[in-house]
Amino acid sequence: MDTQRTIPFERVSDAIERDLAGTDVAVVAEALEPLSTSQVVQLLERLDPRRMALAYRLLPKRRAVAVFERLDAAVQGDLVGALQDEDVAAVFGQMEPADRAVLLDELPASVASRLMQGLPRGERELTAVVLGYPERSIGRRMSPEVVSLQADSTASQAMERIRTRLVDAETVYTLPVVDQGRCLVGIADLRDLMAADDQAPISELMAEPIWVTVTESAEGAARLCADMRLLALPVVDAESRLVGILTVDDALAILEEADSEDQARISGSEPLRRPYLATPVRSIVRSRVVWLLVLAIGATLTVQVLEVFEDTLAQMVVLSVFVPLLIGTGGNTGNQAATTVTRALALGDVRPRDVLRVALREVRVGITLGVLLGVLGFLVASAFYGMQIGAVIGLTLLNICTLAATLGGVMPLIGRLLKVDPAVFANPFITTIVDATGLIIYFLIARAVLGL
Amino acid sequence: MDTQRTIPFERVSDAIERDLAGTDVAVVAEALEPLSTSQVVQLLERLDPRRMALAYRLLPKRRAVAVFERLDAAVQGDLVGALQDEDVAAVFGQMEPADRAVLLDELPASVASRLMQGLPRGERELTAVVLGYPERSIGRRMSPEVVSLQADSTASQAMERIRTRLVDAETVYTLPVVDQGRCLVGIADLRDLMAADDQAPISELMAEPIWVTVTESAEGAARLCADMRLLALPVVDAESRLVGILTVDDALAILEEADSEDQARISGSEPLRRPYLATPVRSIVRSRVVWLLVLAIGATLTVQVLEVFEDTLAQMVVLSVFVPLLIGTGGNTGNQAATTVTRALALGDVRPRDVLRVALREVRVGITLGVLLGVLGFLVASAFYGMQIGAVIGLTLLNICTLAATLGGVMPLIGRLLKVDPAVFANPFITTIVDATGLIIYFLIARAVLGL
Secondary structure (H helix, E strand, C coil): CCCCCHHHHHHHHHHHHHHCCCCCHHHHHHHHCCCCHHHHHHHHCCCCHHHHHHHHCCCCHHHHHHHHHHCCHHHHHHHHHHCCHHHHHHHHHHCCHHHHHHHHHHCCHHHHHHHHHCCCHHHHHHHHHHHCCCCCEHHHCCECCCCCEECCCEHHHHHHHHHHCCCCCCCCCEEEEECCCCEEEEEEEHHHHHHCCCCCEHHHHCECCCCEECCCEHHHHHHHHHHCCCCEEEEECCCCEEEEEEEHHHHHHHHHHHHHHHHHHHCCCCCCCCCHHHCCHHHHHHHHHHHHHHHHHHHHHHHHHHHHCHHHHHHCHHHHHHHHHHHHHHHHHHHHHHHHHHHHHHCCCCCHHHHHHHHHHHHHHHHHHHHHHHHHHHHHHHHHHCHHHHHHHHHHHHHHHHHHHHHHHHHHHHHHHCCCCHHHHHHHHHHHHHHHHHHHHHHHHHHHHHCC | CCCCCHHHHHHHHHHHHHHCCCCCHHHHHHHHCCCCHHHHHHHHCCCCHHHHHHHHCCCCHHHHHHHHHHCCHHHHHHHHHHCCHHHHHHHHHHCCHHHHHHHHHHCCHHHHHHHHHCCCHHHHHHHHHHHCCCCCEHHHCCECCCCCEECCCEHHHHHHHHHHCCCCCCCCCEEEEECCCCEEEEEEEHHHHHHCCCCCEHHHHCECCCCEECCCEHHHHHHHHHHCCCCEEEEECCCCEEEEEEEHHHHHHHHHHHHHHHHHHHCCCCCCCCCHHHCCHHHHHHHHHHHHHHHHHHHHHHHHHHHHCHHHHHHCCHHHHCHHHHHHHHHHHHHHHHHHHHHHHHCCCCCHHHHHHHHHHHHHHHHHHHHHHHHHHHHHHHHHHCHHHHHHHHHHHHHHHHHHHHHHHHHHHHHHHCCCCHHHHHHHHHHHHHHHHHHHHHHHHHHHHHCC
8 A cells, every 4th residue: 555654664674674684683673673463474475484584583472473373374384494493383382273274284294293293282183173174175264263152041141151262262253153952053243242131042132144064165155254244154064063163354364365366367377375576486487387388289279270271371461460460359358258257256146057148148248349349440451451351350350259258258157067267267268269269260251251 | 155055045046037027026025035135135136127126125124224235336326226216215324324425426416415315414424424535545435433442441431332332333343442632542352351350441451553544545445454354444534533444344345346356457358347147238348348449459569560571471471370379378478477466466465666576586487488488389390390490489489488477577566656557557468568579579580590
């Protein structure tokens, strides 16, 4: 943000980055002191692991824990590698079970098991619970430290119970209500408990619960929490028994990762697991090279198509002049449609079985765009190259736009049906297919109109 | 989400969509009854305004308000247009001031002022406060109904005060602390107040506040709230006086809009203001056609470049066969870099003044990718077309990848410096520039190597 507040921080942050290269660490410790936790996090995420560990060890102990918890898991992993064992053990013991589980996934197995050994028994058990659920499931990201209320207790009994859990519970503001068998039957808000009569039964204060099962995807659960504007979402097992809670702050972290992933995939690269400046160049290359190669190999299709039409090209060199414009427009139209539908899928506005409805809409959108661009293309190309070439360009634009919009709209849905990330399946594939098909359409139209 | 829970809903939802075409509304009212608020919202957002109003009027009154509040502002506007005046007035009176302000922006001025007239005085004033702040500022999206505590009061006095505001306050879980002059001096958590001694002064229970000023951008404030994992963020005026609060649920709504906007812009289209299926085809066309035209006009640059080299092309028709592959690879490389940096900018991982650092990294990434693809391109092209063509393709890929990655990384930062949406400035522009420059590089290399 462009506020007065952040300008001094930027200067401080630069100074610290410089001073870390020097030998006088006291200067750095002093400079770190007035910064907020988030500023320290921002600063550390700009440094390489060695300098990060150097700066991290200068933080007071309590603060260090708060900062560590807010780093991306991959960055935490880097930092653990660069820190001394005792520093790590101290922080690890303070983390929440779910955050601990995410970090353990980042670490070499030997480091992970050594850290787990060092935990007190209760903490180790909580962490093991979280680790027992499948990767990418909400079980991995929820907190097992949930305060539940009994449906048959009263408001004052509930308040008593809450008071005993003020310190360790993940949240006391949203309270799942369970029956004798620990099955979720409702959800109560602390605010309503405070406003209620002491003797009011919880069963009358609670609302219908919204919940997820523990094996559902973390992204789906986080999206539900956000969509419903909930402060916390109870998590239950297959028998409807309460096993944990997802708070909105953890949901936010999950959604941030998911949106970063979608954006990366739409552009045909793998998401980075660290903040950009903290990612080594070789990891950036790795995140991009595979897709780039796949797309380049896909693009050899266009080489083959053009070879087939090499004679036509040799007769009319002017045709090759329009190739980048035509396939570029096709690619743009396809990407627009694919991005819109991918986003609508992520937000739940569109479902895979809407495929026909989406196809129908995109055909109409594509034809409209195609007519607009086609007429314009016809007029401009006619003016410079004559009516015949104009007709070829106009007709090709009409066909390419319709094809690209339809494919672009349908592909993400097909991706979802095939259980592939819709973002991957859509944009990168579309470019390849639209390019090749577009060229075939172009030359067939050219041959027909020009009589070649 | 693919859960058992949503499958029956999908079937119910289809049935309702069908039944709305018929005449027996009682069937629909009955079908709506067991659905959750979010399911009703999802359902309505799939319908056209006429059928939406029909279904909406079948909801019980209290429920109708809850549903209305959760609709996108543009959809609310459509619905208001299709509903009777008295229905609208009832809902409007129940909305929060900030939500009301967002809806008023959607409505024709005459409807807006009629609705404002109908409000009780207190509500009208609260809404006017919110309307007084610039569009897209956090002032427009915050709630002015904030419970503040006095720094010199005690925990028990504070709890008393909170109890009187349980019904109307936006939140009672995060409590801004102010001094005598209403200046923000701290922030207290209800949980800590509950755990404290009755006589403990608030000044000892509060923490350093994190805050935003009321004219800052709504997206920036929401991002801060999310980054810091806050349940609520106090909003102050230029004199540090508390004027409102942004709760995390409203922050979530703002971030969802901002991320949708970024994704749309990256693909060269304007964001849709309604859910996909509720957007008329002509609005979808409008969201895409301008960018498509701009990009097509930009692409005429490639036509001009190719005309300059038409003689070279006529001499060696085979050169034209590689054009889509080469510019496609350039476009992909550029988009990968631009998307990564755009996302890093949005998350605050990169700042505009990092432009040199980013450029340096992307040059290295580009060269590495270029060497990998270039060597591969050389080998494959040599095998089919001979060493000379192979060398042209290899060298061109190396140059194009380096150029595209660097431009792709730097453009979003330049966009931010020029106060243009980095997402717009980056991807669409890159394609155009990389395509044209790439072609020039290609033909210059070809002429040099082939001695044309």
